[in-house]
Amino acid sequence: MYYHNLKFGIIGGGQLGKMLIQACPDFNLHPSVIDPDEDAPCRPHTHDFVKGNFTDFDTLYQFGKDKNLLTIEIENINVAALEKLEREGVKVFPQPSVIKIIQDKRLQKQFFKKHQIPSSDFVLINSKEEVKHYAHLFPVFQKMGKSGYDGRGVQAIRNVADIDKAFEGESLLEQEIKFQKELSVIVARNMDGEVAVYPVIEMVFHPEQNLVEFLFAPAELNSSIALEAQQLAVQVIEKLGMVGLLAVEMFLTPEGKLLVNEVAPRPHNSGHQTIRANYTSQYEQHLRAILNLPLGSTLQYKPAAMLNLLGEPGYNGIAHYEGIEKAMSITGVFPFLYGKKYTKPFRKMGHITLVEDTVEALKIKANYIKELVKVKA
Amino acid sequence: MYYHNLKFGIIGGGQLGKMLIQACPDFNLHPSVIDPDEDAPCRPHTHDFVKGNFTDFDTLYQFGKDKNLLTIEIENINVAALEKLEREGVKVFPQPSVIKIIQDKRLQKQFFKKHQIPSSDFVLINSKEEVKHYAHLFPVFQKMGKSGYDGRGVQAIRNVADIDKAFEGESLLEQEIKFQKELSVIVARNMDGEVAVYPVIEMVFHPEQNLVEFLFAPAELNSSIALEAQQLAVQVIEKLGMVGLLAVEMFLTPEGKLLVNEVAPRPHNSGHQTIRANYTSQYEQHLRAILNLPLGSTLQYKPAAMLNLLGEPGYNGIAHYEGIEKAMSITGVFPFLYGKKYTKPFRKMGHITLVEDTVEALKIKANYIKELVKVKA
Numbered sequence: 001m002y003y004h005n006l007k008f009g010i011i012g013g014g015q016l017g018k019m020l021i022q023a024c025p026d027f028n029l030h031p032s033v034i035d036p037d038e039d040a041p042c043r044p045h046t047h048d049f050v051k052g053n054f055t056d057f058d059t060l061y062q063f064g065k066d067k068n069l070l071t072i073e074i075e076n077i078n079v080a081a082l083e084k085l086e087r088e089g090v091k092v093f094p095q096p097s098v099i100k101i102i103q104d105k106r107l108q109k110q111f112f113k114k115h116q117i118p119s120s121d122f123v124l125i126n127s128k129e130e131v132k133h134y135a136h137l138f139p140v141f142q143k144m145g146k147s148g149y150d151g152r153g154v155q156a157i158r159n160v161a162d163i164d165k166a167f168e169g170e171s172l173l174e175q176e177i178k179f180q181k182e183l184s185v186i187v188a189r190n191m192d193g194e195v196a197v198y199p200v201i202e203m204v205f206h207p208e209q210n211l212v213e214f215l216f217a218p219a220e221l222n223s224s225i226a227l228e229a230q231q232l233a234v235q236v237i238e239k240l241g242m243v244g245l246l247a248v249e250m251f252l253t254p255e256g257k258l259l260v261n262e263v264a265p266r267p268h269n270s271g272h273q274t275i276r277a278n279y280t281s282q283y284e285q286h287l288r289a290i291l292n293l294p295l296g297s298t299l300q301y302k303p304a305a306m307l308n309l310l311g312e313p314g315y316n317g318i319a320h321y322e323g324i325e326k327a328m329s330i331t332g333v334f335p336f337l338y339g340k341k342y343t344k345p346f347r348k349m350g351h352i353t354l355v356e357d358t359v360e361a362l363k364i365k366a367n368y369i370k371e372l373v374k375v376k377a
Numbered sequence: 378m379y380y381h382n383l384k385f386g387i388i389g390g391g392q393l394g395k396m397l398i399q400a401c402p403d404f405n406l407h408p409s410v411i412d413p414d415e416d417a418p419c420r421p422h423t424h425d426f427v428k429g430n431f432t433d434f435d436t437l438y439q440f441g442k443d444k445n446l447l448t449i450e451i452e453n454i455n456v457a458a459l460e461k462l463e464r465e466g467v468k469v470f471p472q473p474s475v476i477k478i479i480q481d482k483r484l485q486k487q488f489f490k491k492h493q494i495p496s497s498d499f500v501l502i503n504s505k506e507e508v509k510h511y512a513h514l515f516p517v518f519q520k521m522g523k524s525g526y527d528g529r530g531v532q533a534i535r536n537v538a539d540i541d542k543a544f545e546g547e548s549l550l551e552q553e554i555k556f557q558k559e560l561s562v563i564v565a566r567n568m569d570g571e572v573a574v575y576p577v578i579e580m581v582f583h584p585e586q587n588l589v590e591f592l593f594a595p596a597e598l599n600s601s602i603a604l605e606a607q608q609l610a611v612q613v614i615e616k617l618g619m620v621g622l623l624a625v626e627m628f629l630t631p632e633g634k635l636l637v638n639e640v641a642p643r644p645h646n647s648g649h650q651t652i653r654a655n656y657t658s659q660y661e662q663h664l665r666a667i668l669n670l671p672l673g674s675t676l677q678y679k680p681a682a683m684l685n686l687l688g689e690p691g692y693n694g695i696a697h698y699e700g701i702e703k704a705m706s707i708t709g710v711f712p713f714l715y716g717k718k719y720t721k722p723f724r725k726m727g728h729i730t731l732v733e734d735t736v737e738a739l740k741i742k743a744n745y746i747k748e749l750v751k752v753k754a
Contacts, residue, residue, distance in 0.1 A: 004695065004718045022399050028714045030421030044407030047421050276656075279709055279732065294706035301678040318381065329671035332656055337405045341381045355656065 004028055009067040011054050012074035013040030015338040015348065016267045019275070020073060021045045023283035027291065034063045041339045057081045064090055071244065071290055073266055075103040076146070093191075093290040094244040094265040101240070102265050106145040106172050112260055115239045117232070119260045120251075122174040131157065131166045131173065140173040142166055154210065177259060179251035183219055184270035185233035186282055188245045188289045195237060196285065196295035197230045198278065201270045203249075206310070209346050214366055215306045217273050220359065221252070229258055236263060245286040247271065269308075276334055276353045277304030302332075303359045305366040309335075309350040309375050311343035317377030319343040321350075327373050330365070332356055342377075349375045381405055386444040388431050389451035390417030392715040392725065393644045396652070397450060398422045400660035404668065411440045418716045434458045441467055448621065448667055450643055452480040453523070470568075470667040471621040471642040478617070479642050483522040483549050489637055492616040494609070496637045497628075499551040508534065508543045508550065517550040519543055531587060554636060556628035560596055561647035562610035563659055565622045565666045572614065573662065573672035574607045575655065578647045580626075583687070586723050591743055592683045594650050597736065598629070606635055613640060622663040624648065646685075653711055653730045654681030679709075680736045682743040686712075686727040686752050688720035694754030696720040698727075704750050707742070709733055719754075726752045 006029060010017045013035025021042060024031055032048035033040070043049045052059040054074075060081035064070050069091045070082070082096040094102075101107045112119040123134055134140065138160070144153035144167055156176070157166060182205065186198040202219035203212045219226065233248040240246070247268030249261040271282035280288070280296025288295050309321070318341060327333050332355035340349055352369060356362035383406060387394045390412025398419060401408055409425035410417070420426045429436040431451075437458035441447050446468045447459070459473040471479075478484045489496040500511055511517065515537070521530035521544055533553070534543060559582065563575040579596035580589045596603065610625040617623070624645030626638040648659035657665070657673025665672050686698070695718060704710050709732035717726055729746060733739035 004716075018402050022402055025395055025399055025418075025422050025716065026711075026713045028716050030716075041402075044424050045402050045422075047424055047426070049424070279653075280711075284711075288705070294702060296705070296711070297708040299708070325671060328665070328673070331674040331676070334403070334657075334661075334673070336403045339381075339402065339405050339407075 006069060007067045008032070009034065009064060009070045010042070011060065011063070011070060011072045011077050013037065013042035013049065014073060015041045015350075016269075017042045017073035018045055018338065019272070019336070020071075020267055020283045020286065023281060023287055026284070027287055029287070032063070032067070034060070039341065044339065054078060061085065064092075069093070069290065071266075071286070072099065075099055075265065077103075079103065091290075094242050094246075098240050098242045098265055102263055104145045105143045105262070106170065108262065109172055109174070111240075115235075117236055117239065117260050118258060120174050120177050122172050124170075124172050126170055128166045128168045131163050132160075134173050135160055135163075137173060137175055139176040141176060143172050143174060145170045145172070177251045177261075178254055180254050181219065181221075181252040182261070183221075183229055183250045183252055183258075184215070184268065185229050185248045185250065186245060186268060186271045186274070187230075187233040187237045187248065188285045188295050189237045189243055190289045190295055191243050191292040194295050195234055196298050197234055198271065198274065198282070198298040199300050200226045200229045201273075203270055206346075209310070211310060211346060211348070212269055212306075212308055213310075214308075214370070215270055215273065216359070216362065216366075217277060217304050217306075218300065225252065225256060225258070232258055232260065236260065240265075243292075244289050245271075245282055270306075272336065272351050273304040273306040273353045275336075277301055277355055302355045302357060303362045304356075305354040305362050307352045307354065307366060307370055307373075308348060309337075309352060309373065311345050311347040311349055312374045312376050313345040315375070315377040316344045317342060319349055320376050322374045322376050323372040327352065327369050330369075333365075333369060343375050383446060384444045385409070386411065386441060386447045387419070388437065388440075388447060388449045388454050390414065390419035390426065391450060392418045392727075393646075394419045394450035395422055395715065396649070396713070397448075397644055397660045397663065400658060400664055403661070404664055406664070409440070409444070411437070416718065421716065431455060438462065441469075446470070446667065448643070448663070449476065452476055452642065454480075456480065468667075471619050471623075475617050475619045475642055479640055481522045482520045482639070483547065485639065486549060486551070488617075492612075494613055494616065494637050495635060497551050497554050499549050501547075501549050503547055505543045505545045508540050509537075511550050512537055512540075514550060514552055516553040518553060520549050520551060522547045522549070554628045554638075555631055557631050558596065558598075558629040559638070560598075560606055560627045560629055560635075561592070561645065562606050562625045562627065563622060563645060563648045563651070564607075564610040564614045564625065565662045565672050566614045566620055567666045567672060568620050568669040571672050572611055573675050574610055575648065575651065575659070575675040576677050577603045577606045578650075580647055583723075586687070588687060588723060588725070589646055589683075589685055590687075591685075591747070592647055592650065593736070593739065593743075594654060594681050594683075595677065602629065602633060602635070609635055609637065613637065617642075620669075621666050622648075622659055647683075649713065649728050650681040650683040650730045652713075654678055654732055679732045679734060680739045681733075682731040682739050684729045684731065684743055684747055684750075685725060686714075686729060686750065688722050688724040688726055689751045689753050690722040692752070692754040693721050694719060696726055697753050699751040699753050700749040704729065704746050707746075710742075710746060720752050
C-alpha cells in the first residue's frame with residue numbers, strides 16, 4: 001500500500017486541506033493541491049500548488065490526469081471532470097457519484113428520503129415564484145441546491161413578509177426543526193467496506209452567524225441516543241457506498257428523535273479536536289480510508305472542546321490574535337491557525353482545541369478561553 | 378508572536394525535520410529547509426528546499442541571512458556561520474554557543490564536569506598513540522570529539538588487543554558504565570526561562586547496532602528516581618542557558634545512580650511517541666520554545682512505546698513494509714514513515730508508536746509488532 005511515489009492530489013486549498021497535508025508525511029504522501037486563491041492556506045505547505053478554478057472542467061481535469069489518487073476538502077467542485085478521471089483509472093475518493101449527490105442539497109434530501117434516513121420534511125421548488133404556494137409550511141428554511149456553504153445559500157423564511165427575500169432558482173424548502181441539540185457524527189469507510197465511527201459531537205452555533213462557535217466531544221447524551229446517532233451515521237455512509245470520511249450533522253428533537261440535517265464527504269469542522277483528543281485524527285482516518293488501509297481506533301483520550309477563532313466584528317486587516325499567549329499558558333490549550341493574513345468579521349481564522357479531565361472543567365475552560373482570545377486587526 | 382510572514386529556516390532535512398515541519402502550520406509557520414541530500418525526507422514537505430551542505434560556512438550563511446529565525450534538526454552543522462548570523466540579528470535557537478558545546482563530545486564532557494553534572498569519568502586524548510597509556514581504565518568507549526552520530530565515531534576498546542582499531546585524532550576515552558537502564562528525559566526552555574520537562578523515557582538498544590530499538594514512556598522507575606532524572610535534565614538545560622528542546626540521555630547504574638551520557642539540542646528519537654501519547658508533542662514544544670510562547674503541558678495520556686523501523690539485514694532496495702497493514706488493524710498502532718525510498722540494513726526507515734491502557738499490555742503489543750513488521754526490499 002505504501003507507494004513511495006504515489007501521485008496524490010487534494011482538491012481545495014483551505015484549512016481542511018492544510019490539516020490533511022499535515023497528516024500526509026506519516027504515510028509517505030506529499031500531495032499536490034489545487035485552489036483558485038493563490039493565498040490559500042495550503043499554499044506554503046505543499047511543494048506543488050496549482051492555482052486554478054476547480055469548478056472548471058478543463059482546469060480540474062488537467063490537475064487530475066497525472067495523479068493516481070485524488071481527494072477533496074470542499075464539495076463545490078467540477079464532478080464531471082472527476083467522473084472522466086475516474087473512468088480513465090484515477091482513484092477518486094470520495095467517489096464522484098457520491099459528491100454529486102452531496103453537493104446538491106436537493107439530491108441529498110431525495111437520497112435520504114429514498115433510503116429512509118430520518119430527515120426533516122421538504123419540498124423541491126424551481127423558482128422564487130413558487131415559495132408563496134408553501135406558506136402553510138412556514139416557518140421554513142430555503143436552501144439552494146448547489147453552492148450553499150457555511151451559511152451561504154441558506155435562509156429562513158418565517159412568514160409571508162419574508163417571501164420577498166427568497167432566492168431565485170432551484171432550491172428546496174425544509175420545515176424548520178425544533179431541536180434540543182445539534183450533533184455531528186464522523187464516520188469513515190475504506191474500500192474493503194470497513195467502517196469506523198467517532199464519538200458523537202455536540203455543536204453550538206453562533207446565535208446570528210450560521211457558524212459553529214463551540215463543539216464538545218463527546219456530546220452529553222444518554223448512551224442509547226449516542227449509539228443511535230452513531231448507527232445512523234454508519235447507515236448513511238453504507239447507503240452511499242462511500243469511501244473516505246463523512247460528517248453526518250443531525251438534530252436531536254425535543255422528543256428525542258434524531259433527524260439528519262446535512263452530510264459532508266470530507267474532514268469536517270466538527271472533527272478538528274480529534275487531532276489532540278482521539279487515538280486517530282479525522283485527517284489520518286481519511287487517509288487510511290482512501291488508501292484502503294485498516295481504519296484507526298476512534299477512542300477518545302479525554303473530553304475535548306473546539307472553539308472557532310472567528311474574525312471579531314468591526315475589524316478588518318492583518319490579523320492579531322489577542323490573548324492567545326495567555327490562553328496557551330493553560331494546560332491542554334492548543335491553537336491551530338489557518339495561515340490567513342487578513343481578518344474580517346466572522347472569517348474562520350483558526351480554532352483552539354481544549355482538553356480536560358472532566359466535562360464540567362472543560363465547559364468552564366471553553367467559556368473562559370472564548371472571552372480571552374479575540375481575532376482583531 | 379504570530380508573525381504571518383516569519384522567515385523560518387530548519388537546518389537539516391531528515392525525519393526529525395519532517396516531523397517538525399508537520400507541527401509548523403498550526404503556528405502559521407512554513408519553514409525553508411537546507412540539506413545536502415536532494416532526496417532528504419523533508420524535501421517534498423516544504424515549498425522551499427535548498428540543496429546545500431550545512432557544514433560549509435558560506436552555504437549555511439547564505440541560507441540563513443534572509444531568515445528571521447533558524448533552528449536545527451542535526452548538530453553537525455557550521456557553527457561559525459550561525460554565530461555570524463546571530464550577530465547580524467537572526468534569532469538562532471538553540472543558540473550557536475550551545476550547539477558548539479554539544480557538537481563536540483569533548484567540550485560536552487568538560488561542560489558536565491565544570492557544572493557538576495554527574496557523568497562517567499573520562500580523559501581527553503589527541504591521538505591514537507595515547508590510547509595505550511590508559512589501558513588501566515579499560516574497558517572504555519572511545520568517542521571522537523566531533524561527527525559522532527548514531528553510533529558513528531564511537532567504539533568500545535575492551536582490552537589491549539583492541540587498541541589497534543582505535544580512531545586517530547582528538548577524542549575522549551570514557552569508562553564503560555554498568556547500567557540497569559538507559560533513560561532519556563526531554564526538556565524544553567523558552568526565552569523567558571520557562572522550563573517544561575517530559576516524563577522519563579526508557580530506551581532499549583539493539584544488541585549490536587548502537588540504535589534505539591524500543592522505547593517505553595514513561596520508564597518503569599520508582600518515583601524518586603524519575604523525579605531526580607527530570608530534575609537533572611532541568612539542571613542541564615538551565616546550566617546551558619539553552620532555548621529550545623534538549624534530550625538528556627542518562628544511565629541508571631545498578632546502585633541507582635544517574636549519570637548523564639549525552640545530550641542533543643533538538644527534537645529527539647526518544648520523543649517521537651509524544652506526537653500521539655502526550656498533550657504537547659516534542660515538535661510543537663520545540664516551536665513554542667523557540668517562538669518564546671508559553672510551553673505546553675507534557676502530561677501523558679496513556680503508556681506508550683516506540684519501535685524503530687530499521688532496514689532488515691540482508692535487504693537493499695526499494696522499501697517494502699511487510700506486515701504493516703496487519704499492525705495498523707490493531708488499536709493504538711500508528712506508523713510514521715520517513716519517506717525514504719531505499720532500505721538498507723539498519724537504516725532508520727520509520728517508526729511505530731504504540732499506545733495502551735497498561736504497561737503490561739504495551740510490552741506484549743510492542744514485542745508482537747516488532748516480530749510482525751519488517752522493512753524489506
